[in-house]
Amino acid sequence: MGCxxxxxxxxxxxxxxxxxDPVVAIGAPYGLEGTVxxxxxxxxxxxxTAAGTTDGTDVSYVDALQTDAPINPGNSxxxxxxxxxxxxxxxxxxRAADDGGGPAGGQGGSIGLGFAIPANQAKRVAEExxxxxxxxxxxxxxxxxxxxxGDGARIGGKGDTPAVTPxxxxxxxxxxxxxxxxxxxxxxxxxxxELVVRIRSHRPGDRLTLTLLRSGAERTVELTLGSATxx
Numbered sequence: 001m002g003c004x005x006x007x008x009x010x011x012x013x014x015x016x017x018x019x020x021d022p023v024v025a026i027g028a029p030y031g032l033e034g035t036v037x038x039x040x041x042x043x044x045x046x047x048x049t050a051a052g053t054t055d056g057t058d059v060s061y062v063d064a065l066q067t068d069a070p071i072n073p074g075n076s077x078x079x080x081x082x083x084x085x086x087x088x089x090x091x092x093x094x095r096a097a098d099d100g101g102g103p104a105g106g107q108g109g110s111i112g113l114g115f116a117i118p119a120n121q122a123k124r125v126a127e128e129x130x131x132x133x134x135x136x137x138x139x140x141x142x143x144x145x146x147x148x149x150g151d152g153a154r155i156g157g158k159g160d161t162p163a164v165t166p167x168x169x170x171x172x173x174x175x176x177x178x179x180x181x182x183x184x185x186x187x188x189x190x191x192x193x194e195l196v197v198r199i200r201s202h203r204p205g206d207r208l209t210l211t212l213l214r215s216g217a218e219r220t221v222e223l224t225l226g227s228a229t230x231x
Contacts (some may be wrong), residue, residue: 009086009087010085010087011086011087011119011123012081012084012086012087012088013088013120014089014119015118015120017041017044017065017082017089018041019041019042019043019044020040020041021040021082021083022038022039022040022082022083023038023039023040023041023067023069023080023081023082023083023088023089024036024037024038024069024080024081025039025070025075025078025079025080025091025116026075026079026080026081027071027074027078027091028074028075028078029070029071029072029073029074029075030072030073030074031074032074035075037069037070037071038069039067039068039069040068040069041065041066041067042066042067042068042112042113043065043066044065044066045201046063046064046065046066047061047062047063047194047197047198048061048062048063048064048093048115049061049193049197060092061193061196061197062092062093062115062117062200063118063121063197063198063200064089064093064115064116064117065080065088065115065116066114066115067080067089067114067116068112068113068114070110070112070114071091071094071110071114071115073094073109075091075114076091076092076093077090077091078090078091087119088116088118088119089116089117089119089122090117090119090122091114092115092117093115094109094110094113094115095111095114095115096111118201121201134229135229136204136227136228136229137204137227137228138200138202138203138204138205138206138225138226138227138228139169139199139204139225139227139228140168140169140170140208140210140223140225140226141164141165141169141170141171142163142164142170142175143155143157143158143161143162143163143164144156144192144195144196145158146192146193148180148192151180151190152180152182152189152190152191153180153181153189153192154178154179154180155170155176155177155179155180155181156177156178157177163176163177163178164176164177168226169223169224169225169226170223173210173221173222173223174221175210175221175223178214179213179214180213181210181211182211182212182213182218183210183211184210184211185208185209186209199225202225203225204225204226204227205224205225205227207222207223207224207225208223208224208225209221209222210223
């Protein structure tokens with residue numbers, strides 16, 4: 001049976017969102033269905049990582065929209081809409097004040113730092129799931145040393161994992177173990193997770209220019225993003 005008078009929400013273009021734009025978050029925080037909270041976009045392209053399990057594994061990487069609209073546990077999965085009522089994001093995570101740690105999807109309460117998956121990215125993933133039954137994400141075929149404390153993202157393997165996947169996009173572009181990637185298409189990256197998020201904001205098949213340091217010398221390489229499934 002249909003519900004007369006109801007109309008589905010329309011997706012907006014999350015790439016056109018700007019800091020200061022008014023937004024409304026819709027969800028069921030703490031089980032309170034149909035709750036709306038208002039605020040603004042306080043940052044765009046914010047690199048966010050959130051663990052999906054209690055042991056810290058199953059990490060998700062999001063090139064997020066940041067909002068000060070109060071978001072609490074139970075808002076996740078609800079829409080973030082702009083001033084015209086178009087969906088520009090999917091509420092995903094908050095930074096909680098209780099432990100001072102990273103963004104979390106279900107701990108603590110709002111301190112005005114909420115994060116949403118951009119609608120364009122969510123739409124692409126949804127279309128893939130509908131059409132193929134699985135979702136993919138772009139990769140450059142390298143392992144990032146997340147323990148590196150310098151500026152940039154250093155390429156380095158761990159255990160049996162190679163630093164650069166043989167035959168992968170990075171290998172074909174000439175990336176080597178020990179290289180430090182400092183920018184993606186001219187946009188600076190300062191940490192390993194920032195590099196992952198910047199790559200994930202694109203589509204498999206996109207062509208990127210990476211800036212990297214090797215033995216103190218800067219160089220640029222171009223590559224075409226590969227594709228992988230999973231987290």
